[in-house]
Every structure is written in structure tokens, then in C-alpha cells.
Amino acid sequence: MFSSINSWLRIGLAVFFAFLAAYLMTPPVKKFAESIGAVDQPSARRINDHPVPRMGGIAILCGFMLGMLLFADLTQQVEGIIIGALIIAVMGAIDDIFNLNPWVKLLGQVAAAAVAIACGVVVDGFTDFVSFTDTVFLSRFPALILTIIWIVGCTNAINLIDGLDGLAVGMTTISAFTLFFISLRVSDLNVSVILACLIGACAGFWPFNWNPAKIFMGDVGSQMLGFVLSAVSVIGLFKMHALVTMLLPVLAMAVPLADTTFAIIRRLLKGQSPFHADKGHFHHRLLALGLTQKQAVIVLYGISIVLGMFAYLMVGSTRMVKIICLLVAFVIVTCIVVFVFKFYPRSGKRKTDSISVTEEDVKIYRK
Numbered sequence: 001m002f003s004s005i006n007s008w009l010r011i012g013l014a015v016f017f018a019f020l021a022a023y024l025m026t027p028p029v030k031k032f033a034e035s036i037g038a039v040d041q042p043s044a045r046r047i048n049d050h051p052v053p054r055m056g057g058i059a060i061l062c063g064f065m066l067g068m069l070l071f072a073d074l075t076q077q078v079e080g081i082i083i084g085a086l087i088i089a090v091m092g093a094i095d096d097i098f099n100l101n102p103w104v105k106l107l108g109q110v111a112a113a114a115v116a117i118a119c120g121v122v123v124d125g126f127t128d129f130v131s132f133t134d135t136v137f138l139s140r141f142p143a144l145i146l147t148i149i150w151i152v153g154c155t156n157a158i159n160l161i162d163g164l165d166g167l168a169v170g171m172t173t174i175s176a177f178t179l180f181f182i183s184l185r186v187s188d189l190n191v192s193v194i195l196a197c198l199i200g201a202c203a204g205f206w207p208f209n210w211n212p213a214k215i216f217m218g219d220v221g222s223q224m225l226g227f228v229l230s231a232v233s234v235i236g237l238f239k240m241h242a243l244v245t246m247l248l249p250v251l252a253m254a255v256p257l258a259d260t261t262f263a264i265i266r267r268l269l270k271g272q273s274p275f276h277a278d279k280g281h282f283h284h285r286l287l288a289l290g291l292t293q294k295q296a297v298i299v300l301y302g303i304s305i306v307l308g309m310f311a312y313l314m315v316g317s318t319r320m321v322k323i324i325c326l327l328v329a330f331v332i333v334t335c336i337v338v339f340v341f342k343f344y345p346r347s348g349k350r351k352t353d354s355i356s357v358t359e360e361d362v363k364i365y366r367k
Contacts, residue, residue, distance in 0.1 A: 057221015
């Protein structure tokens with residue numbers, strides 16, 4: 001934990017300026033998106049019952065970048081994160097306008113990950129999951145592959161969970177808070193500042209994205225947030241072998257990562273492309289149970305907060321405490337998966353905020 005007033009002032013200013021920039025930039029970004037036709041129209045796959053502009057992630061990017069440029073130490077690794085985030089954001093903006101092929105987006109994500117890796121953002125080792133004390137170091141090639149999988153996986157995890165008003169930006173904020181508090185315990189000021197910038201930028205956009213949303217973040221926002229979370233976890237957590245394990249950032253982002261994993265498995269088992277859109281995500285399942293949008297989002301917020309608390313408790317704890325935290329977290333995730341996938345309302349149509357779940361939808365969820 002930092003004892004210097006200057007350190008806390010730096011963190012506080014980073015949050016404030018990132019928040020202010022994102023908040024002030026969102027209205028003009030909304031007008032810009034409307035002027036170029038980057039608008040989500042109501043459809044069977046959309047949650048909105050009226051046209052809603054997307055590309056709100058540009059405002060989040062502005063807030064994040066302003067905070068980074070003013071308050072973060074621009075090391076080579078941080079520069080790699082900034083450049084990679086810009087690549088992801090540009091690709092996401094193009095996708096929001098022209099609807100890119102999924103494989104093209106994947107290629108762009110790998111390119112952004114490669115830039116970060118070239119700047120030293122690499123998972124080269126982690127604490128083993130048995131003793132929680134010994135460090136397992138990776139050779140160059142496995143380290144590169146693991147880093148690409150981690151960054152691309154997290155990038156898509158936040159993107160895929162962006163299905164309800166306020167969900168992705170809120171989940172990112174909770175994950176960033178978890179990693180932020182862990183960085184405080186291990187006294188990594190620069191990582192704390194980066195996460196503070198991310199938290200501030202998300203908080204500035206959140207009021208416009210909460211149900212009923214005035215603007216969506218679009219791929220420019222969701223993919224950028226996933227990329228930044230994954231990259232900063234590498235430079236801030238994976239490197240601290242003696243204090244944390246690879247499981248901490250996984251727990252911090254457990255909900256979107258689990259949702260993405262099950263989505264890919266579900267689609268492959270059906271013989272579909274991993275990029276095939278469906279209504280089997282966690283938030284869809286909660287809506288099928290009869291929850292409103294706000295209720296579903298709050299439930300997922302709560303689960304993410306609980307898992308984040310377990311991640312925080314594992315830092316510097318004894319081996320027994322770490323094992324207990326992991327077991328409890330595993331039980332929570334297992335119960336969520338079993339409950340969401342096995343139990344559905346037997347009634348027909350039920351109303352939710354800005355979305356209706358029909359009997360046909362429930363049949364889709366049950367498949």
C-alpha cells in the first residue's frame with residue numbers, strides 16, 4: 001500500500017481526468033455516430049426496442065488515453081498497451097461502421113497482441129497451482145502463445161458479454177477495481193494508475209449506457225476494454241510470481257471468461273462457427289428466467305464482485321486460505337452454470353426492460 005500523498009494524488013487525478021474526458025466526450029460521440037449511421041436498429045438479436053447509436057467506446061478511449069498520457073509512466077510496456085489499444089479501437093470502429101468479417105477482427109486482435117508482446121508484455125512465468133510458492137518459468141515460444149491466447153481471449157470475452165445495457169462497462173469496472181486493489185497491496189504504482197484511468201473512463205461512460213441506454217459502446221469500446229484489462233494484468237500481476245498466481249486475473253474476469261468459454265464449446269458442439277451469434281449467453285439465460293435487464297445486470301455484477309473479493313483475499317495469504325478461496329469460487333461458478341443452464345421458467349412470455357422473451361426464445365435457450 002502506498003504511503004506517499006503524491007502517489008494517491010496521482011491516482012486520484014488519473015481517475016478524475018479520465019472520468020471527466022469520457023463523460024464530456026460521450027454526447028458529441030453520440031451525435032457523430034448518429035451522423036454516420038452507426039446505429040443499432042431493433043431486431044430479433046438486439047435488446048433495444050428503438051434505434052441506439054453505438055461507438056461510445058471512442059469516449060472511453062479518449063478518457064483512458066488522456067489519463068495515461070498525463071499520469072502514467074510511459075515505459076516500453078505501457079507504450080505497447082497504448083499502441084495495441086489504438087489498433088483494437090480503430091479496428092472496432094471500422095467494424096461498428098462496416099461490420100467486418102469475424103476472422104478479420106481476430107487477425108486485428110492478434111496483431112494488437114503482437115505489438116504488446118514486442119514491447120515486453122509477455123507471460124513468462126507464474127506461481128504453480130499446487131504449492132502456491134514455486135515459480136514455473138516458460139520458454140520463449142510457450143510464453144508467446146500463452147500471452148496471445150490470454151490477450152485475445154480477454155478481448156473477446158468483454159466483447160461477447162456486451163449484450164445488456166451497462167453490462168460490459170460495469171463488468172470491466174469491477175474487474176479493474178479488483179486488479180487495482182491487488183496492485184495496491186503489492187505497491188505497483190504505475191499499474192494502479194493505469195487501472196485508475198480505466199476505472200475513471202468506464203465510470204464516465206456508464207451513466208449514458210445504463211438501462212435504458214442512450215448509447216452503446218460498440219466493438220470500439222468492448223474490445224478495447226478487454227485488451228487493456230488483459231495486457232495490464234500481464235505487466236501488473238503475472239510478473240509478481242511470489243505474491244500472486246495466474247488465477248488472480250482469471251478470477252477477476254471470471255464471469256466474461258466463463259461465458260466466452262461456454263459459448264465457444266456450445267457452438268462447436270452444435271457444429272457452428274465459434275463466431276456464430278446465439279442467445280445462450282449468461283445474460284440471455286437470466287432474462288429467460290424472467291429477470292429484467294437491470295436485475296440480470298445487477299446479478300452478474302454481484303457474482304463478479306464476490307469472485308473479485310476471493311482474488312483479492314488470495315494475495316499474500318497462506319496456502320490453505322488460497323485453496324479455500326479457489327474451492328469456494330469453483331463451487332460458486334459451478335452452481336451458477338448448473339442453475340442458469342438447467343432451470344427455466346415454465347410460463348410463456350415475460351416482459352423485461354427493452355426486450356421481450358418469447359416462448360420461441362426459451363426454446364432456443366433450452367437447446
